[in-house]
Amino acid sequence: MLAYTLVGGLLFGLYFGLVALGLNLVFGVMRLVNLAHGDFLMLGAFAAYWAYQLFGLTPVSALAAEVVIFSALGLALYYAVVPRLLASSDPEMLSFILFFGLSQALQALAVIAFGNNPRSIPATVFGRAPVRILGQAFPAAWMVSGVVSVALVLFVYLYLYHSRLGRATRAVMSSREEAMVSGIDVHRVSAAALGVGLMLAAMAGAFSPFMLGSIEPGMGTAVTTVSFTVTVIGTLGEPLGTVLGGLVYGMSLMLMESYLSSWANLLPYLLLIAIMLVRPAGLLARRARYA
Amino acid sequence: MLKAVLTGVATVGLFALAPVFYANQTLLFSAMMYLVLAQGINVLYGFTGYLPFGYVGFFGAGAYAGALSVLRLGLSPVLALVVGGVVAVLVGVVLVPLLRLSGAYFAIANLAAAQALYYVVSNPDLQALTNGPYGINLAVAYNATASYAAMVALLGLALATVVYLRHSRLGLALRAIREDRISAELAGINVVRERTIAWLLSALLAGLCGAAFAWYISVFYPETVFSLNVSIFAIVFALFGGAATLAGPIVGTLVLYGLYSAIGISQPEYFQLIFGLVIVGLVLFLPDGLASLSERAGFEVP
Numbered sequence: 001m002l003a004y005t006l007v008g009g010l011l012f013g014l015y016f017g018l019v020a021l022g023l024n025l026v027f028g029v030m031r032l033v034n035l036a037h038g039d040f041l042m043l044g045a046f047a048a049y050w051a052y053q054l055f056g057l058t059p060v061s062a063l064a065a066e067v068v069i070f071s072a073l074g075l076a077l078y079y080a081v082v083p084r085l086l087a088s089s090d091p092e093m094l095s096f097i098l099f100f101g102l103s104q105a106l107q108a109l110a111v112i113a114f115g116n117n118p119r120s121i122p123a124t125v126f127g128r129a130p131v132r133i134l135g136q137a138f139p140a141a142w143m144v145s146g147v148v149s150v151a152l153v154l155f156v157y158l159y160l161y162h163s164r165l166g167r168a169t170r171a172v173m174s175s176r177e178e179a180m181v182s183g184i185d186v187h188r189v190s191a192a193a194l195g196v197g198l199m200l201a202a203m204a205g206a207f208s209p210f211m212l213g214s215i216e217p218g219m220g221t222a223v224t225t226v227s228f229t230v231t232v233i234g235t236l237g238e239p240l241g242t243v244l245g246g247l248v249y250g251m252s253l254m255l256m257e258s259y260l261s262s263w264a265n266l267l268p269y270l271l272l273i274a275i276m277l278v279r280p281a282g283l284l285a286r287r288a289r290y291a
Numbered sequence: 292m293l294k295a296v297l298t299g300v301a302t303v304g305l306f307a308l309a310p311v312f313y314a315n316q317t318l319l320f321s322a323m324m325y326l327v328l329a330q331g332i333n334v335l336y337g338f339t340g341y342l343p344f345g346y347v348g349f350f351g352a353g354a355y356a357g358a359l360s361v362l363r364l365g366l367s368p369v370l371a372l373v374v375g376g377v378v379a380v381l382v383g384v385v386l387v388p389l390l391r392l393s394g395a396y397f398a399i400a401n402l403a404a405a406q407a408l409y410y411v412v413s414n415p416d417l418q419a420l421t422n423g424p425y426g427i428n429l430a431v432a433y434n435a436t437a438s439y440a441a442m443v444a445l446l447g448l449a450l451a452t453v454v455y456l457r458h459s460r461l462g463l464a465l466r467a468i469r470e471d472r473i474s475a476e477l478a479g480i481n482v483v484r485e486r487t488i489a490w491l492l493s494a495l496l497a498g499l500c501g502a503a504f505a506w507y508i509s510v511f512y513p514e515t516v517f518s519l520n521v522s523i524f525a526i527v528f529a530l531f532g533g534a535a536t537l538a539g540p541i542v543g544t545l546v547l548y549g550l551y552s553a554i555g556i557s558q559p560e561y562f563q564l565i566f567g568l569v570i571v572g573l574v575l576f577l578p579d580g581l582a583s584l585s586e587r588a589g590f591e592v593p
Contacts, residue, residue, distance in 0.1 A: 033395040084575055093342060094574050096395045097530065100523070101570025108564035221519070225406070228399050262416050269407040276400045277388050 004136040005258045006251070011138065011146040013250025015204070015211050017243040018149035019223065020230035021156060022200035028173045028237040029193035030082060032095035036103035037201055038223030042110060044070065044202025045215040049119050058125045059206035060144065070202040074195030082190065103220060110217035118214035141210035152203060153243055159196065160239065169193055173237065229268040233275055292458050295537050295593040299450035302326075302541055307443045316439060320507055322548050323442045324500055328525035329532075329540035330449040331496035336526070337535035338456055338465040339489050341390065344398040344522055345405030349379040349497035350504070351517040355412055357502025358427045358511075359420075368432045372441060372502045379498020382408070383491045390486055405517065413513035426512035429505060438507035445503055449496050453537045456489075457593075465489055466535070524548075527570055533582025536592045542581055 023037040044066055051062035081098065088094050123141040130137035160166040168189045171179040180186045209215055212223065226249070234245025252271065256264040309319050328350065336342050357375030360366045366374065389400050415423045456462030464485045467475040476482050501516060508515075524547075532543025547566075555562035577583060582592040 033399075081571070081575060088574075088578060090394075092394045093340075093398075094578060096342070096398060097526075098571055098574035101567045101574065103567070104523075104563050104570065105567030108560045108562075108567060111560040112564070225403070229403075232399075262414060263410075266407055266410045266414075269403040269410070272403040273389075273400055273407065276392055276396060 001258060003134045005254045007133050007136060007138065008142070009251035009254035010247070011142045011250070012211065012254060013247035014146045014149040014153075014243075015207065015246070016226065016230050016250050016253075017234075017246025018152055018200065019204045020227035020234075020246060021153065021239060021242045022197035022204075023224075023227045024231045024234070024236065024242045025156070025193055025200070025239045026197040027231070028239055029169060030086070030095075030190050031092055031176075031237075032082065032085065033092060033099060034197065035096060035099040035224060036106055036220070037099075037197075037227055038220030038225075039103045039106040039110075040070065040073075040198045040201040040220075041205040041208060041223050042215070042217065042220040043106065044205025045208045045219070046110065046114060046119075046205075047202065048206035049121055049209070049215055052121050052125065059121065059209075060148065062206055063148075063203055066202045066206060067199055070199045071195035074198035075191050077198070078187075078191035078194040082194070083187065103224070107217050107220060114217065116217065118216045119209075120214045121209045123210050139210065141207070145207040145211055148203070148207065152200060153240075156196070156200070156239060165189065165192060225272075226268050229272040232272055292454075294591075295454045295457060298538050298541070298593045299447070299454055302450060303443060303447045306446060310439065316435065318552055320439055320442055321552075322544065323446050324504055325524055325528055325548050326541060326544045327442070327445055327449045327496060327500045328521065329529040329544050330453050331493045331500070332525045332529045333453055333534055333536075333540050334456060334496065335489055335493040336529065337453075338462055338469065339486050340469040341486070341490070342398045342526065343401050343493065344526070345401035345403070346493075346497055346525060347517055347519060347521040348401070348405030348408045349382060349494045350501035350521055351405070351412065351513070352382045352408060353379045353498030353501025354505040354511065354516040355421060355427070355501075355513075356498070358429050358505040361429060361432050362427070363420075368434070368437070368506050369441070371432075372499055372506070375502025375505070376495050376499040379494045379501065380491050382498075383494030387487055387490065390483075390490060402519075402522075405519075405522070409513060409517035412517065421513075424513060426510065426515075427505065429509040432506060433509045435507065438503060441506065442500075442503045445496075445499050448499070450537065452492060452496065453540075457535075457537060461485060461488065524551075527566065530580055531569065531573060533580030533592065536582045538593050539580050539582040 019041065023034055026032060026034045047066055047069065048059045048062045051057040051065060052059070085091055085095055085098060123139050126140040126144050129140065131140055131143045160170055168179065168184045169192070171182070171184055172186055172189050176186060212219070230245040230249045231242055233248050234241035234243065249268070249271070253264065253267055256267050306319060306323050310316050313319065328346065332343065332346055353375035356378035357371040360371045360374040361368060386401070386404055389397055389404065392400055411417070412421050413424045417423055418425070456465065464475065464480045467478065467480060468482050468486060472482060504516070505511060528543040528547050529540040530543070531547055532541065533539030550565070551562055573580070585592055
């Protein structure tokens with residue numbers, strides 16, 4: 001039981017890290033709170049669902065299409081709203097409200113386009129044989145999700161720490177003004193970050209039928225809350241900290257579900273409040289944010 | 292001041308007399324309920340800048356506290372309203388530490404608190420106390436006329452609170468804190484005390500409103516009174532009209548709730564789409580709501 005919980009917690013933790021990664025990247029670069037994060041994940045999930053239904057593609061093969069669609073969507077969204085938002089009186093608070101409106105609109109569009117019926121992709125697309133670790137059997141889909149999550153985190157690491165664009169991105173994260181003064185094209189960097197952020201959300205969405213439950217238009221709100229919890233645990237504005245946040249969250253969720261299941265759905269909220277009050281800057285804190 | 296009082300009296304009078312001319316009392320009741328909640332949000336967001344995304348937590352706490360004090364303690368419904376308000380204030384006291392957080396952090400933490408409260412109240416393990424996910428049946432105390440009157444009175448209280456804040460030292464101090472906390476502190480304002488007062492006032496309004504809702508509706512479930520939509524409606528209604536004014540949330544509620552009752556019930560997804568787009572447009576083009584349009588035209592909004 002404990003071995004099962006721990007390995008399961010690890011796999012889910014890696015996946016939750018991926019779920020929240022895009023949210024944190026966007027916040028880190030633009031100081032914008034993307035309350036529609038979970039809804040982009042929902043759209044990614046629907047994209048994977050239709051790729052499977054119409055072309056028989058597995059979620060892994062569907063990822064290529066998601067990269068193209070959602071990074072383009074991110075770029076378009078950036079130029080449509082963000083420059084105007086950043087010029088306003090209180091970008092952080094107003095972005096919170098704006099992306100909330102976007103989230104409502106996306107959920108409504110998804111209902112209009114796909115209906116309210118829950119959908120799923122059979123977990124057997126990755127083969128029927130369970131994967132054995134430490135003598136415990138796990139669905140192959142969990143393993144695939146975990147592996148893809150690790151690969152994408154690695155991609156974000158390479159992007160941020162071993163590319164020119166990434167170096168500029170980190171400069172914008174630490175100070176937008178100074179980056180601008182030193183000749184970095186802040187808009188280009190930020191647009192790229194929003195593109196990558198939405199892309200990561202959508203790719204996480206492709207595996208949501210195996211990890212989060214059925215695909216439905218309203219799933220995004222809960223996903224956004226979980227992403228916030230994970231992000232805050234792992235430090236807001238510190239993308240790679242999200243991985244740690246995901247692991248802490250995944251492990252505690254699995255432990256709660258194994259040993260105290262009727263209270264398990266309280267966990268994200270209590271963790272979020274506790275961490276915000278005790279260590280508001282997250283586990284890898286550098287600076288606190290008090291009002 | 293005179294204009295504000297007249298606006299308030301006219302609004303309360305309108306809702307007090309409306310059942311005579313208009314048969315759908317539940318619609319009127321809900322409109323009043325959202326008006327009270329929008330003004331409650333206004334007390335906090337308009338005057339302090341804290342956006343309580345989990346505002347519904349106070350509403351739900353008030354609804355459950357009021358209903359349970361009738362069912363379990365045998366209190367009279369009017370007394371139960373008071374209990375609902377008091378319990379919401381107590382929840383507010385517990386959550387006072389959240390005020391240390393700023394901006395979006397506060398909004399998210401507050402949302403998490405409301406969700407946590409929902410999962411506690413609806414937990415099957417607590418069925419003996421709250422009846423868990425199976426909801427509340429308050430039919431023993433059902434009285435549509437009296438509970439409607441209670442909500443009219445509450446509306447008066449909510450509007451009076453906003454008028455008071457707009458014309459008192461407390462309201463001035465709160466707005467000073469919102470604009471620039473450090474300068475306000477230097478001017479001798481007790482920042483922590485003033486914003487705590489606004490927070491608890493706002494909680495009180497939502498708690499009373501929740502208890503009145505429970506009394507009127509008489510059968511409800513945890514997901515009814517802890518629905519995130521309640522917070523969201525109230526926030527958007529207040530912002531749409533214009534926060535920190537008296538008339539803004541009134542106009543915002545009447546327009547948007549009117550729209551909701553026209554199409555939101557039969558075609559919720561289309562309403563949700565319009566609602567979402569209104570919010571996006573509002574932030575991009577009119578961040579201070581309709582009130583700022585009328586102020587630009589030279590008409591001062593009460």
